[in-house]
Amino acid sequence: MEGFNPQDMIERFRLRAQAVRERTMPPVEGAERQLIRKQMQLDYQDFAMLSDAAWNLEDGVLTLTVDLRPDPEKTTEK
Numbered sequence: 001m002e003g004f005n006p007q008d009m010i011e012r013f014r015l016r017a018q019a020v021r022e023r024t025m026p027p028v029e030g031a032e033r034q035l036i037r038k039q040m041q042l043d044y045q046d047f048a049m050l051s052d053a054a055w056n057l058e059d060g061v062l063t064l065t066v067d068l069r070p071d072p073e074k075t076t077e078k
Contacts, residue, residue: 006055006062014051020044 020043028036053064 004057006057006064010051010053010055013047013053017044017047017051020047 020040023040025033025040026036049066049068050064053066056063056065
């Protein structure tokens with residue numbers, strides 16, 4: 001896979017997540033607006049998760065690992 005850099009790919013996902021977060025809402029109302037908001041949230045979530053992935057490229061197989069466990073430093077006790 002000459003010329004392929006997994007870290008560059010992950011950086012592109014980070015930029016996509018940022019672009020979704022900064023995207024303005026089109027001038028639509030009602031149910032269509034809610035569908036667009038839901039899709040924007042899912043796009044951001046997917047891109048953000050992939051941008052946090054650790055990668056391993058071995059024998060032509062790219063493995064992305066996404067740790068979905070809560071960050072203990074960000075978790076607050078009640």
